[in-house]
Amino acid sequence: MRKINLLDCTLRDGGYVNDWHFGKDAIFNIGKKIVLAGIEYFEIGFVRECDYDPDYSLFDGNDSVSRMIAPKNPETHYVGMIDMGRPIPLEKLGKHRPDGFDVFRVIFKKSKIQEAYTYIQELQKLGYEVFAQAVGTDNYTDSEFIELIRKFNQLPIRAFYIVDSFGLIKKKDFVRLAQIADHNLREDIMLGYHSHNNMQQAMGNASAFTEMHLHRDIILDACVFGMGRGAGNLNLELFAEYMNENFDKKYRIEPMLEIIDEYLNDIYREHFWGYSLPLYLSAANGCHPNYAIYFASKGTLTVKSYNEILKSIPKEDKALYNKDKAEQFYKEYQENYVDDRETVEQLEKELAGRQILLMGPGKSLVEQKDLVNDFIEQNNPVVIGLNFVPTEFSCDYAFVCHMRRYKNVVDQPVKKIITSNLREAKEYDHMLNFASYSCQEPPIMENSGLMCLHFLMHLGIPQVSIAGLDGYDITNRGNYVNSGLEYDFTAEQLQERNELIAKEIRALEEKMEIHFLTDSIYKK
Numbered sequence: 139m140r141k142i143n144l145l146d147c148t149l150r151d152g153g154y155v156n157d158w159h160f161g162k163d164a165i166f167n168i169g170k171k172i173v174l175a176g177i178e179y180f181e182i183g184f185v186r187e188c189d190y191d192p193d194y195s196l197f198d199g200n201d202s203v204s205r206m207i208a209p210k211n212p213e214t215h216y217v218g219m220i221d222m223g224r225p226i227p228l229e230k231l232g233k234h235r236p237d238g239f240d241v242f243r244v245i246f247k248k249s250k251i252q253e254a255y256t257y258i259q260e261l262q263k264l265g266y267e268v269f270a271q272a273v274g275t276d277n278y279t280d281s282e283f284i285e286l287i288r289k290f291n292q293l294p295i296r297a298f299y300i301v302d303s304f305g306l307i308k309k310k311d312f313v314r315l316a317q318i319a320d321h322n323l324r325e326d327i328m329l330g331y332h333s334h335n336n337m338q339q340a341m342g343n344a345s346a347f348t349e350m351h352l353h354r355d356i357i358l359d360a361c362v363f364g365m366g367r368g369a370g371n372l373n374l375e376l377f378a379e380y381m382n383e384n385f386d387k388k389y390r391i392e393p394m395l396e397i398i399d400e401y402l403n404d405i406y407r408e409h410f411w412g413y414s415l416p417l418y419l420s421a422a423n424g425c426h427p428n429y430a431i432y433f434a435s436k437g438t439l440t441v442k443s444y445n446e447i448l449k450s451i452p453k454e455d456k457a458l459y460n461k462d463k464a465e466q467f468y469k470e471y472q473e474n475y476v477d478d479r480e481t482v483e484q485l486e487k488e489l490a491g492r493q494i495l496l497m498g499p500g501k502s503l504v505e506q507k508d509l510v511n512d513f514i515e516q517n518n519p520v521v522i523g524l525n526f527v528p529t530e531f532s533c534d535y536a537f538v539c540h541m542r543r544y545k546n547v548v549d550q551p552v553k554k555i556i557t558s559n560l561r562e563a564k565e566y567d568h569m570l571n572f573a574s575y576s577c578q579e580p581p582i583m584e585n586s587g588l589m590c591l592h593f594l595m596h597l598g599i600p601q602v603s604i605a606g607l608d609g610y611d612i613t614n615r616g617n618y619v620n621s622g623l624e625y626d627f628t629a630e631q632l633q634e635r636n637e638l639i640a641k642e643i644r645a646l647e648e649k650m651e652i653h654f655l656t657d658s659i660y661k662k
Contacts, residue, residue, distance in 0.1 A: 142348055142385060143328070143357040145179035146172045146374055148397070149195040150219050152365030155409045158183065162192040164401045166206055168362075171393035173211045175378070179241065179357065182206060185218035186226050199230050200238030208237060215240045215267070222246040222254045234265030241296065243269040248277065251286065258293055269297040269330060274457060276307050280318060287322045297328035297357055302343075304457075305336030305369060306421035312343045313350065320352045330357040333372045335364065336421035338413060340372040345380060362394050363402045368427045369418070370411040416444050423448040426459035433468060437627070438584055440541045442562060447471045465580055472559040472584065473573040481568045485555070486597050488520075494599055495519040495655075497533065498587055499526045500608030502656035510605045513655055519603065524586040527552055528606075537590045538563075539572070557589065581631070582638045591646050601651040609659035610636050 149158075149165060160168070165182070172180045182203060183195030190202040197203045197218060207216050218239045220226060234240070242261055246254035251272075258268050270290045272278065278286060290298055300307075300315050307315070312331075319329050331347050333340035344358050360374035375398070378389035419441070420430035425448050433439055433447060451467055495513065497503060503510065507530060514521070514531070523536045525543040527550040536547045539557040547554065554566040557575070575592040576583045587607050594602055610632040627635070640660050646652060654661040 141355040142381065142387075143178040143355065144374065144378065144381070144389070145181060145217065145330075145357055145359045146177045146362065147181040147219075147332075147359050147371070148172075148361040148363075148365050148374070148402075150181045150183045151359070151367075151371055152361045152402075153183065153195050154367035155365060155411055156405050158195045159193060160195055160401065160405075165192070165195050168397050168401060169207055171397050172362075173214050174393040175390045176388060177214070177374070177378075179215045179217050181217040181219060181243070181359075183218065185220050185231075185239070185242070186224055187230070198226070200232065200235055203239060204237040210237065217241040217243060217269075219243045219245060220257075222250040222257065225253075225257055228257075228260050228264065231261075231264065239266065241267040241269065243271055243299075245271045245273055245301070247273045251289070255289065255293070258290075258295065262294055267296040268293075269299060269328075270295050271299040271301050271330070271332065273301055274303040275300045275315060276302065276304075276311065277457060283315065283318055284322050287319060291322075291324045291327070295327060297330045298323055299330035299332055301332045302334055302339075304421050304424065304427060305334030305339065305417070306424060307343065308337070308339055309342055309346055312339070313346060316347060316350060316352070320350075320354065323354070325354060328355045328357050330359070332359040334366065334427070335369040335371060335413070336417045336427060338369075338418075341376065341380075344372055344377055348381070348385065363398045363406065364411070365402055365405070366411055368411065368431060369413055415441050419444045419448055423451070423456070424453075425451060425456045428459035429456075429464055429467075432459075432461065432464045435627075435631070436468065436584075438472075438540050438542070438559075440562065443471075443541060446561070469580075469583070472576070473571075474558045474561060475573065476558040476569055476571050478558075478569060478571045478574070481570060482597070485568060489594075489597060489599065493517045493519040494594060494602045495521050496524055496537075496587065496590060496602060496604045496607065497521060497528050497531065498524045498604065498607035499528075500606040500656070500658070502608050502658070503528060503606030504530060506605070506656045510655055513603065513605075517603075522555075522590060523547070523552070524590060524607070537586060537593075538566075539576075539584045539586050539589050543586075557584075559584065577638075577642055579638045579642070581635050582642065585635075585639060585642075588639065588642050588646075591643075591650075591652070595646060595650050599650065601653065603653045603655055604658070605655040607654070607658050607660065608656070609639070612636075 183197055185197050188196050188198050190198045220242050244254055244258055261268050360372040360377050362374045364370040364373040375394040381387040416430035416434045420427050521533045523533045525540050527533050527536050527547050533552050535553045537555045538544045541560050555568045556563050556566045557570050557572040559572040575589045577588050612629045612632045643660050
């Protein structure tokens with residue numbers, strides 16, 4: 139092995155975290171600090187057809203990027219990425235010029251191999267160096283991988299990459315792929331490695347790569363602070379330190395730390411990336427990480443549930459994420475049909491002729507405690523807790539449609555009405571069919587208050603009173619009477635949920651009388 143190179147892709151791959159919205163000054167200054175750090179290749183962003191905005195690391199050609207990298211450092215290779223899923227027309231790039239991109243990385247899926255080959259030919263005619271990168275390299279059989287390498291050996295590409303798109307390639311498999319590539323790749327072509335960290339394999343694979351003593355130069359991708367979607371990527375500052383200690387490199391670590399301090403810490407606080415069980419499980423099940431991200435956004439699944447739903451995804455759908463299919467898989471898993479006719483008849487008898495009081499976990503339940511107590515004293519209602527059991531009031535039932543909430547009420551001395559999506563639940567008094575009472579809008583599909591109202595309406599209950607159903611507070615996440623009930627959604631998601639819940643309540647009020655005892659954003 140002759141030379142080891144590092145490529146920084148913070149502004150490109152890290153951009154999945156914040157929609158590439160770093161800000162003009164940050165983009166410019168991050169680039170300058172990467173140059174100061176001595177990193178050989180600096181990838182400034184995606185290159186695609188777009189309405190260029192200098193606050194985003196998305197570029198529409200050399201004109202837009204030249205202002206962000208001036209003056210160029212002669213020791214640095216300036217890189218852009220082109221996705222064959224949405225390639226920029228070659229005429230919009232034009233010929234290579236000294237103040238623009240030096241290298242283009244072309245990523246392509248199996249279905250786009252020939253299109254990528256032809257596109258790369260034309261890029262090279264325009265004077266650019268090109269890296270060829272096969273998305274999901276581990277999805278190729280050994281014979282397919284060798285055939286792919288031999289095909290691209292026919293082009294004067296500068297590098298060919300092993301791409302661990304889902305972060306699931308373990309060391310022994312990575313070493314095998316690297317050896318296959320080294321034995322079949324033309325000797326003057328660099329071999330690259332692009333990692334993701336869903337199974338925390340990036341550092342181990344990267345260090346093993348440097349110790350293989352291959353017959354060629356190699357190049358490794360990394361991001362400052364490991365910035366990247368989900369579990370993130372190889373940490374540039376950590377791997378650069380490893381290179382300094384083991385290969386006598388002279389990378390400067392301080393500029394990378396300054397990038398973290400001045401630009402990335404604020405993003406990290408708002409958009410966490412790093413190890414997570416859902417992303418680990420997505421990798422372990424060979425699924426696109428966006429499935430884990432989508433299911434995590436629901437906020438309802440236990441770790442066991444994540445594993446079950448990811449396992450249930452058909453093999454042909456695992457590698458290519460589709461939001462509509464993700465919603466379909468989630469809905470099918472949650473529905474888990476049961477015949478609840480006897481349960482409904484039993485509850486109809488138990489609730490017949492009684493007033494009903496639903497208790498949500500909002501702080502108004504405590505702040506307006508006297509009002510609630512007066513209602514209970516005057517009406518002697520059946521009290522149903524929604525996904526929790528209140529400590530300040532006597533409660534008859536807990537209506538639970540959320541496995542994580544069930545674990546908090548399972549030992550409480552109340553009757554438990556659960557829905558059939560709670561597959562792990564063992565102790566309960568009544569089970570209702572989830573699909574019969576869930577909402578049609580996916581973000582509020584399993585909202586406990588709405589599901590319980592739908593069920594009571596099904597029983598023909600004419601009037602329901604509610605306390606503690608305050609609504610999601612966008613500005614104050616700690617508005618629950620119990621700790622551990624907090625939510626983890628963005629302000630936009632909270633606003634959407636509030637609007638959808640309010641709309642559903644208005645529709646229910648056309649069929650039954652709903653009276654809010656305590657303050658609520660859903661109160662008329």
